[in-house]
Amino acid sequence: MKCVTCRGPAIIDIRRHNSNFCAEHFIEQCQRQVRKAIDEFSMFEKSDKILVAVSGGKDSLAIWDLLLDLGYSVDGLYIGLGIGDYSDTSLEYARAYAKTRSLHLIEVDVPSTFGFDIPNGSRAAKRVPCSACGLSKRHLFDEEAVKGGYDVLVTGHNLDDEAAVLFGNTLHWHTEYLGRQLPVLPARDGFPKKVKPLVRLAERETAAYCIVKGIDYLIDECPMAAGNKHLGYKNALNEIETASPGAKHSFYFGFLDRAAEFFATEASIDREGLGACASCGAPTTSETCAFCRLVQRAGGQLPERTGVNAVSVDLGPTRSGVVQ
Numbered sequence: 001m002k003c004v005t006c007r008g009p010a011i012i013d014i015r016r017h018n019s020n021f022c023a024e025h026f027i028e029q030c031q032r033q034v035r036k037a038i039d040e041f042s043m044f045e046k047s048d049k050i051l052v053a054v055s056g057g058k059d060s061l062a063i064w065d066l067l068l069d070l071g072y073s074v075d076g077l078y079i080g081l082g083i084g085d086y087s088d089t090s091l092e093y094a095r096a097y098a099k100t101r102s103l104h105l106i107e108v109d110v111p112s113t114f115g116f117d118i119p120n121g122s123r124a125a126k127r128v129p130c131s132a133c134g135l136s137k138r139h140l141f142d143e144e145a146v147k148g149g150y151d152v153l154v155t156g157h158n159l160d161d162e163a164a165v166l167f168g169n170t171l172h173w174h175t176e177y178l179g180r181q182l183p184v185l186p187a188r189d190g191f192p193k194k195v196k197p198l199v200r201l202a203e204r205e206t207a208a209y210c211i212v213k214g215i216d217y218l219i220d221e222c223p224m225a226a227g228n229k230h231l232g233y234k235n236a237l238n239e240i241e242t243a244s245p246g247a248k249h250s251f252y253f254g255f256l257d258r259a260a261e262f263f264a265t266e267a268s269i270d271r272e273g274l275g276a277c278a279s280c281g282a283p284t285t286s287e288t289c290a291f292c293r294l295v296q297r298a299g300g301q302l303p304e305r306t307g308v309n310a311v312s313v314d315l316g317p318t319r320s321g322v323v324q
């Protein structure tokens, strides 16, 4: 197996590109793919203030590292969800990476700040753990990005993640979600701009990137996620990809090129009638936002109203309940 660029010994084969790479040219390939996603979807500029949500896993650490190497200035945001050892260890990985490059990492600890953890809180609120977890993360990502004056919030969703979510949304024809399943969601109505610069890289490639660059990451998946539908969709797509390399890429990018626009109107319908949450000030279509309702039901303390998010919430349509 030889590197397509230098003909030296290759360390990885990427079947959907019909290419093999040595370590050096693999890193360049990852950088090229990320740069291409940033440019193609106008994600951000060098002058932008960027915040990356870091879980301590391979994807978010890889994208933090890639963006820094590409010359962007990027802070990190870690959300502690109180999922036992899993959360403790993931924080250690996020902190260790930040330390090696002297980076700023914002930490928000849900149990000590809001008085509930995901395992117990989701039970008390009668929600599936991953749904309470996803809702909390999205709310806190938005809040910290707006509060810190960041131009854009980056997440480490990769091609496998996006193809699996698209697969689930298509299977169930969640048309309101399909219209919003884009690599860029513009800032609006008090929500920050959100982008996914890893959409051109597969999970296996972000893992290989971390290994080659010597970045330690938490390998374990979230223990609460075991057996969830998303993992089932990922496994199904992996089988399809093995039989037809490139299937995930053409499924996801074909959707963006040829189908997403047809769902755009529906996606905006449930964004109407937006106001500020009576408790925390976040934009919401209800009296109290979904996060504050979760905190109440989970038996925790409601956040103080900061007014930060309330500044621009009188504009009408917004997003609610995005799947990721």
Ligand code: AMP
Residues within 6 Å of the ligand: 052, 053, 054, 055, 059, 060, 077, 078, 079, 080, 081, 137, 154, 155, 156, 157, 161
């Ligand atoms: P997941 O929903 O676990 O697949 O994670 C998707 C992306 O969300 C990751 O790549 C991170 O960018 C972000 N993320 C997940 N968990 C956390 C966390 N605890 N703190 C900060 N960001 C996170």
Ligand code: FES
Residues within 6 Å of the ligand: 081, 118, 129, 130, 133, 134, 222, 224, 225
């Ligand atoms: Fe956080 Fe499942 S509980 S991802």
Ligand code: ZN
Residues within 6 Å of the ligand: 003, 004, 005, 006, 007, 008, 021, 022, 023, 024, 025
């Ligand atoms: Zn090479």
Ligand code: ZN
Residues within 6 Å of the ligand: 277, 278, 279, 280, 281, 282, 288, 289, 290, 291, 292, 293
């Ligand atoms: Zn609220």
